[in-house]
Amino acid sequence: FxxxxxxxxxxxxxxxxxxxxxxxxxxxxxxxxxxxxxxxxxxxxxxxxxxxxxxxxxxxxxxxxxxxxxxxxxxxxxxxxxxxxxxxxxxxxxxxxxxxxxxxxxxxxxxxxxxxxxSKPHVDNIRDQLSLARAHIIEYSPVWEMLRDMIDD
Structure with missing residues (x-):
């Protein structure tokens, strides 16, 4: 069958x-x-x-x-x-x-x-895109800015 x-x-x-x-x-x-x-x-x-x-x-x-x-x-x-x-x-x-x-x-x-x-090439591509997105979020997030400001004070 x-x-x-x-x-x-x-x-x-x-x-x-x-x-x-x-x-x-x-x-x-x-x-x-x-x-x-x-x-x-x-x-x-x-x-x-x-x-x-x-x-x-x-x-x-x-x-x-x-x-x-x-x-x-x-x-x-x-x-x-x-x-x-x-x-x-x-x-x-x-x-x-x-x-x-x-x-x-x-x-x-x-x-x-x-x-x-x-599959290998797509998994690597997705992983790279997620890393870039994570870095962008951390760099430009107002929450992270507020936390950095609190640490600097």
Whole structure:
């Protein structure tokens, strides 16, 4: 199922390399340059009984440091909300983040946005911009000026 998923076709359409191996969980998308792994979960899939889903996600979290579960929920029915609640409660405080997605386009856009934002050149650029913003705030903030004046007195 996952090898023929529309998301795979979209990724290949933008020249992303896709490889399938037995060592990677079915439904997993791994972006090695950013160190991010995504696992696609469909709450309507009969294979995703609570115990099976928790075991599958536990393995995924153990293998991948930076991981997201893409909870494919085209609508917010009781099954989708129960699955979301289960994941959030069971994996609270872990390195697993949950991204509810409604469509294949949402899956595609979400994965690429996160992978791009966490890849090496972009992370360095964001870090530099934050440092410049912090320096600007400290230099021109009236609060910092007041504190400097209080220290000088």
């Amino acid at each position: 996952y090898q023929n998923h529309e998301t795979i076709r979209m990724l290949r359409g933008q020249q992303h390399r896709i490889r399938f191996t037995d060592s990677v969980e079915a439904g997993a998308f791994i972006f090695p340059l950013s160190g991010i792994a995504f696992l696609l979960v469909d709450p309507q899939d009969p294979q995703h009984q609570e115990s099976v889903l928790v075991e599958r996600l536990s393995k995924f979290v153990q293998v991948h440091r930076n991981c997201f579960v893409l909870l494919h929920a085209p609508f917010n029915g009781p099954k989708e909300m129960d699955t979301l609640s289960l994941i959030q409660h069971r994996f609270f405080g872990s390195n697993l983040r949950t991204l509810p997605v409604r469509s294949t386009v949402d899956i595609f856009k979400g994965m690429l946005a996160i992978a791009k934002a966490t």
